[in-house]
Each structure stands twice: as structure tokens, then as C-alpha cells.
Amino acid sequence: MQLTELAGIGPALADKFRALGIEQVADLLFHLPLRYEDRTRVQPFGAACEGEPLLACGQVVDSQIRYGRRRSLVVTLQDDSGLLSVRLFHFSSRQMGAFKPAAWVRVFGEVRRAGYQLEMVHPEYRVVPADQAGQAEHDTLTPVYPAVAGLSQNRIRSAVEQALRLADTLVPDLLQARFELGLHAALRLIHAPPPDQQAQVEQARSRLIREELLAHRLAMLNLRARKLQQKAAPLGDRDLLERLRQSLPFVLTGAQDRVLDEILRDMAQPSPMLRLLQGDVGAGKTAVAALAAAAALGVGLRAVLMAPTEILARQHAKTLSAWFEPLGAPVILRIGGQAGGGEPLPATGAALIVGTHALFHGEPEFGAVGLIIVDEQHRFGVDQRLGLKKLATRDDCHPHQLVMTATPIPRTLAQTFFADLDFSSIDELPPGRKPVVTVALPQSRRGEVIERLRKACAQGRQAYWVSPVIEASEWAEAAEDIHAELTAALPGLNVALVHGRLKAKDKQAVMHAFAAGQVQILVATTVIEVGVDVPNASVMVIDNAERMGLAQLHQLRGRVGRGGVASHCVLMYRPPLTDTARARLDALRHEHNGFRLAERDLELRGAGEILGTRQSGLSEFRIADPQRDAAWLGEVRELARQVFEQQPEVVGPLLVRWLPAGQKYADA
Numbered sequence: 045m046q047l048t049e050l051a052g053i054g055p056a057l058a059d060k061f062r063a064l065g066i067e068q069v070a071d072l073l074f075h076l077p078l079r080y081e082d083r084t085r086v087q088p089f090g091a092a093c094e095g096e097p098l099l100a101c102g103q104v105v106d107s108q109i110r111y112g113r114r115r116s117l118v119v120t121l122q123d124d125s126g127l128l129s130v131r132l133f134h135f136s137s138r139q140m141g142a143f144k145p146a147a148w149v150r151v152f153g154e155v156r157r158a159g160y161q162l163e164m165v166h167p168e169y170r171v172v173p174a175d176q177a178g179q180a181e182h183d184t185l186t187p188v189y190p191a192v193a194g195l196s197q198n199r200i201r202s203a204v205e206q207a208l209r210l211a212d213t214l215v216p217d218l219l220q221a222r223f224e225l226g227l228h229a230a231l232r233l234i235h236a237p238p239p240d241q242q243a244q245v246e247q248a249r250s251r252l253i254r255e256e257l258l259a260h261r262l263a264m265l266n267l268r269a270r271k272l273q274q275k276a277a278p279l280g281d282r283d284l285l286e287r288l289r290q291s292l293p294f295v296l297t298g299a300q301d302r303v304l305d306e307i308l309r310d311m312a313q314p315s316p317m318l319r320l321l322q323g324d325v326g327a328g329k330t331a332v333a334a335l336a337a338a339a340a341l342g343v344g345l346r347a348v349l350m351a352p353t354e355i356l357a358r359q360h361a362k363t364l365s366a367w368f369e370p371l372g373a374p375v376i377l378r379i380g381g382q383a384g385g386g387e388p389l390p391a392t393g394a395a396l397i398v399g400t401h402a403l404f405h406g407e408p409e410f411g412a413v414g415l416i417i418v419d420e421q422h423r424f425g426v427d428q429r430l431g432l433k434k435l436a437t438r439d440d441c442h443p444h445q446l447v448m449t450a451t452p453i454p455r456t457l458a459q460t461f462f463a464d465l466d467f468s469s470i471d472e473l474p475p476g477r478k479p480v481v482t483v484a485l486p487q488s489r490r491g492e493v494i495e496r497l498r499k500a501c502a503q504g505r506q507a508y509w510v511s512p513v514i515e516a517s518e519w520a521e522a523a524e525d526i527h528a529e530l531t532a533a534l535p536g537l538n539v540a541l542v543h544g545r546l547k548a549k550d551k552q553a554v555m556h557a558f559a560a561g562q563v564q565i566l567v568a569t570t571v572i573e574v575g576v577d578v579p580n581a582s583v584m585v586i587d588n589a590e591r592m593g594l595a596q597l598h599q600l601r602g603r604v605g606r607g608g609v610a611s612h613c614v615l616m617y618r619p620p621l622t623d624t625a626r627a628r629l630d631a632l633r634h635e636h637n638g639f640r641l642a643e644r645d646l647e648l649r650g651a652g653e654i655l656g657t658r659q660s661g662l663s664e665f666r667i668a669d670p671q672r673d674a675a676w677l678g679e680v681r682e683l684a685r686q687v688f689e690q691q692p693e694v695v696g697p698l699l700v701r702w703l704p705a706g707q708k709y710a711d712a
């Protein structure tokens with residue numbers, strides 16, 4: 045039902061509601077109050093608590109205009125308990141006239157103390173007949189909703205009240221008897237609670253939260269069930285794979301071996317793999333990906349590897365060419381925006397196609413794709429997973445998918461919200477890695493840091509100096525400033541600059557010179573955040589580290605510590621630090637394990653960002669917060685299992701009710 049079908053809502057107001065995420069009348073029901081005001085009792089003035097709202101009623105004993113710093117109308121009211129001044133700065137003569145001596149005035153507002161008097165400034169007020177003086181306005185608490193400019197509380201309340209009357213038909217209770225409280229009773233308790241029923245309101249709220257968590261869990265179960273019915277090419281031939289393994293310049297670690305086995309077992313099945321490969325920065329995910337790709341190439345299919353940045357795509361193409369080409373398997377770099385989309389594809393046969401995520405914009409024709417690998421995925425929107433798969437599906441045959449990330453998903457979240465994914469973790473670093481010694485220093489010690497860089501470079505080491513991008517416009521300057529500063533302070537050293545606004549060709553040239561050791565210090569934006577691999581770089585300076593997130597800082601730090609020598613990471617900050625910023629920097633100094641840092645990050649940031657919801661706007665939670673509500677997850681998983689088996693007919697409607705892209709999940 046459309047909002048405009050409600051009394052008092054036209055197209056203009058409907059737009060305001062839309063800004064709150066309310067599209068349909070049913071959405072109003074799930075727009076929960078932030079808090080409540082109690083207008084169920086008329087209280088004596090004497091009961092006022094400073095700063096808290098109060099509903100009261102008194103008789104006018106005085107009304108006059110005062111000329112202080114600002115002209116105001118001050119009306120003095122009296123009840124059995126004492127006096128209250130009502131002060132209005134904006135008033136009309138009609139308003140003035142209404143405050144006749146002995147008239148009863150009901151007021152609702154926040155009370156403050158002005159000298160020895162109680163005062164309300166611009167309260168809501170109404171002159172009432174004497175016989176109604178003691179009567180309250182409502183018998184339920186008054187909800188206060190999240191609002192936007194131009195949409196008053198009264199408008200929202202009136203719309204919600206109308207929706208509540210229609211609730212039975214708008215949102216049928218699909219889960220009768222699954223919860224201790226019915227859906228409609230819960231909605232009434234939340235939008236119009238009787239006074240002093242806080243515990244019940246809480247229960248009602250948790251009823252809705254659990255229904256929402258349940259819907260998300262069902263979406264995942266649904267995806268998983270579909271997946272099992274889908275077809276994929278089984279990739280069982282190991283010949284190319286074994287030849288590649290033999291030719292690699294290192295032996296796989298035990299962890300790499302184990303996850304590769306998990307992956308190969310999945311890919312040998314005739315249904316599509318969807319596996320998340322987690323592994324700390326530097327854990328060696330690329331080699332695992334290459335070996336998985338070899339399984340596809342080995343049977344004459346294509347494998348596609350997508351990287352988040354062009355720099356990384358080029359680096360991958362280079363590494364992988366060196367590994368694959370001697371074995372006669374072509375590696376092809378495809379970069380968006382390049383004339384003709386990059387290197388030509390052979391018409392048929394095995395090929396490893398490497399590019400950025402832009403590879404999948406439009407309708408690319410890659411031929412028969414056996415495996416899609418997505419590298420350094422920090423966000424895990426279901427929508428992306430579905431989209432990718434669709435694009436590479438041919439004749440009902442789905443590609444296998446391997447998603448790689450250095451941002452591990454904590455178990456609690458994973459079990460509930462990624463039930464459609466299988467997980468593999470590389471929980472061991474290649475031998476010889478030393479932890480990166482990490483310090484946090486205030487900007488006042490910048491000189492020492494530069495001196496330390498000079499020494500490291502004198503010993504043949506290389507360094508990164510990274511500053512976060514606050515705003516693209518601000519950045520170029522900041523980067524150029526740092527570049528100029530270091531060039532001046534470090535004569536004889538080659539300092540280069542790379543940032544997002546450089547042409548691809550220039551970026552590539554700079555990265556190349558750095559990798560080749562011709563540049564000692566690379567000043568960079570976070571374009572180098574993910575994946576770049578220059579083992580000789582052993583110092584990472586991060587400017588304005590207080591402005592960056594924990595995951596990002598850990599990623600950046602992971603750029604060093606890849607060679608045999610001891611590495612350092614310097615987190616430069618501008619005091620004073622906020623508590624969270626300090627907690628982040630402390631965590632990073634003391635913790636090197638990406639998994640434990642991710643858990644800490646979850647505590648500091650909240651789950652929404654990790655689930656990738658905030659950015660994509662998809663699978664956004666309306667009222668639940670998976671972290672705050674983590675205690676429910678166990679119960680919800682069990683409930684989901686039951687509903688999925690016993691009431692399959694309600695799954696679709698629940699998804700549509702709770703997930704913005706619900707229809708898509710239902711049809712996936």
C-alpha cells in the first residue's frame with residue numbers, strides 16, 4: 045500500500061518519508077521510536093526534574109511582556125504545588141490575548157530552573173476548560189521517531205497510527221506461536237505503549253529484532269539450498285596444477301596445502317563452489333588462487349581473477365604470467381577504459397583473465413568460465429555475489445567462486461550471515477616472517493622519523509610513507525607537500541609519489557621503479573593499501589593514522605615485513621587522540637594477528653561495516669544490530685532451521701518484508 049493512500053500524505057510528504065527509508069505503509073510499522081514522552085499523567089509543577097519533559101496544568105496568575113536581552117512574553121501559571129513561568133520569544137497578539145487571568149493552561153515541555161523559579165521555554169501548550177484541567181492527553185506513551193527536516197513528529201505519529209490500524213492485513217503474522225508475543229501485539233506495544241510497561245516494550249522490540257535476524261538467516265539458507273541445485277563444471281584434472289606446484293619458487297605452507305585441498309575438493313563437484321578464503325596479509329593467498337585457477341585452465345576453461353585496484357591487477361598479471369606462461373597457459377590482463385579493453389582474448393581454450401572489478405561491468409564475453417576469483421574483497425554484499433555469478437553463467441552452468449580476503453569475518457557473524465559461503469583460513473604465515481615492530485608517535489617527532497628513514501635507506505632498505513585520503517581535492521596537495529618535504533629532507537634519496545589521480549601509465553611506472561629498487565621512498569595514498577608486494581620494503585610510515593580504521597591500518601602494515609629483515613611501522617598521529625583512535629593504535633601496537641584484530645575491530649566499529657551493509661545499502665538491518673544482538677544469534681539459527689523445513693511458504697514473504705533486496709534473494 046502506497047503512503048499517499050493515507051490521510052494527510054501527498055507526494056511531497058511521501059518524499060520526506062522516503063528519505064527515512066519508508067516507501068510503503070508497511071514500512072511505517074518498522075520505523076521504531078527512538079524514545080517516548082510521557083503525557084499520560086498531569087503532574088504537579090513541584091514534581092519537575094530539571095531537563096526532563098513534564099506534562100502539567102496551571103492557572104494564569106500573570107502575563108506580561110518583559111524587555112530583557114530579548115523581548116519575551118512571560119506567563120506565570122500556578123497549580124497546587126507552586127508557580128511555573130512559561131516564556132515565549134515568538135508570539136502574536138492573539139496568543140497574548142489567550143492567557144486571560146485564571147485561564148487553565150496545559151503545558152508540555154522541558155523544565156529548567158531560572159533563578160529561584162521553574163521555567164519552560166516555548167512548551168507545547170493549550171488553553172483548556174476548567175473541567176479538563178486535570179485530564180491527560182493520552183493514555184499511552186507518546187513515541188518520538190527518527191525524523192527529517194520538514195517532517196514533524198505529529199505527521200509521523202499520525203501516519204504510524206493509521207498504519208497500526210491496518211497492521212493485520214499489511215503485515216500478517218507469518219510466525220504465529222514461534223515467539224512468545226504475536227507480531228501485532230508487539231507492534232502496538234512499541235508504537236503505543238501503556239505507561240510503566242518498559243519490560244514488555246523491550247520484549248516487543250526483541251520480538252521484532254529476532255524476526256529480522258531470522259529473515260537474514262533464511263536468506264542465506266535459501267541461497268545455499270539453491271546453490272546445491274545448480275550445476276557447475278567439475279574441475280578434477282590435476283596435471284597443470286601439479287606442474288605449476290613444482291615450478292613455484294617456494295614450497296606451500298601446511299596451511300596453504302590444506303586450504304587448497306578444501307578448494308579442489310569443492311571444485312571437483314558438479315555444483316558451484318562458493319568459498320571464502322581468509323588469510324592474513326602476506327599469508328600467500330595468491331599462490332593458492334593460482335593453483336585453483338590451474339585446475340580450471342587444466343581442462344581448457346577460463347579462470348577470471350578480479351583485483352580491487354589497477355595496480356594490484358597489474359601486479360597479479362605479472363606474477364601469474366611468470367608462473368603460467370612457461371607452462372604454456374596464457375595470462376591476459378584486461379583493464380577497463382583501455383582501448384579495446386586490453387589484451388585480446390584467444391577465441392577458445394584455457395586462459396587466466398586478470399582485471400579489476402570493472403571487468404564485470406556491462407556484459408563481458410569471456411567464454412566458458414570455470415572459476416571466478418575475487419581478490420581482497422573487504423565487503424561481502426550478497427548482491428555482489430549473486431551479480432558476479434549471473435554474469436559468468438552459461439547454459440545453466442555456473443562458475444565456481446573463490447573470494448579472498450585479509451579481513452576475516454568473526455565466527456559469530458559468519459555462521460549466521462554467510463551460511464551460503466564455505467570458509468577456508470590460511471592461519472600460518474610463510475616461514476621467515478618477523479612481526480613488524482610497531483610504534484605510535486605524535487607529529488612533533490616527525491624529524492626523528494625522517495632520520496630513521498634515512499638510516500634504513502642507507503642500509504639498502506625501502507620505505508612507504510602513506511597518508512589517508514580525506515578528500516580527493518585535499519589529497520593531491522597533501523601528498524605533494526609530503527613528497528616535497530621528504531625530497532628536501534633526504535637529499536640523495538629517490539622519493540616518488542603515487543596517488544589515485546595519476547594516469548594509469550604513470551602509476552604503473554612509479555610502482556615499477558619502486559619494485560625495481562630505483563625509488564627508495566614511495567609517498568602514497570591508500571592506493572597501495574591492498575596486495576602490493578615489494579619484499580625489500582621494510583619501513584611503513586602512516587601519516588594521520590588516527591583517522592584510519594583498524595583493518596585498513598593492518599592492511600597497510602602488511603605491506604612490510606615480507607622480506608627477511610626486521611621491519612618497522614610508524615603510526616604518526618596528531619594529538620589529542622579520541623578514545624577510539626587511541627584504542628585502535630594500541631591494538632595495532634600489541635597485536636599482529638589479523639584475526640584477533642578483526643575481532644577488536646568489530647568491537648570498535650560495529651558489525652554493519654564489516655558485513656558491507658552501510659556502503660551497499662543492501663541487506664541493511666532496520667532494527668537489529670548483529671553485534672549488539674549477538675546473544676540471539678544461536679536461538680535465531682535454530683528457529684531458522686525449523687521455519688525453513690516446516691514452513692517453506694513463509695520464507696519468501698519474510699525476505700520481502702525485511703530485506704530491501706528481498707525479492708532478489710528469494711529468486712536467486
Ligand code: ADP
Binds near residue numbers: 297326327328579606
Ligand atoms: P596475500 O595473502 O597477502 O595475498 P601474497 O600472496 O601476496 O599474500 O604472498 C606474500 C608473499 O609471500 C609473496 O611474495 C609470495 O611470493 C610469498 N609466498 C607465498 N607463499 C609462500 C610460501 N609458501 N613460502 C614462501 N613464500 C611464500
Ligand code: MG
Binds near residue numbers: 419420575
Ligand atoms: Mg593478496
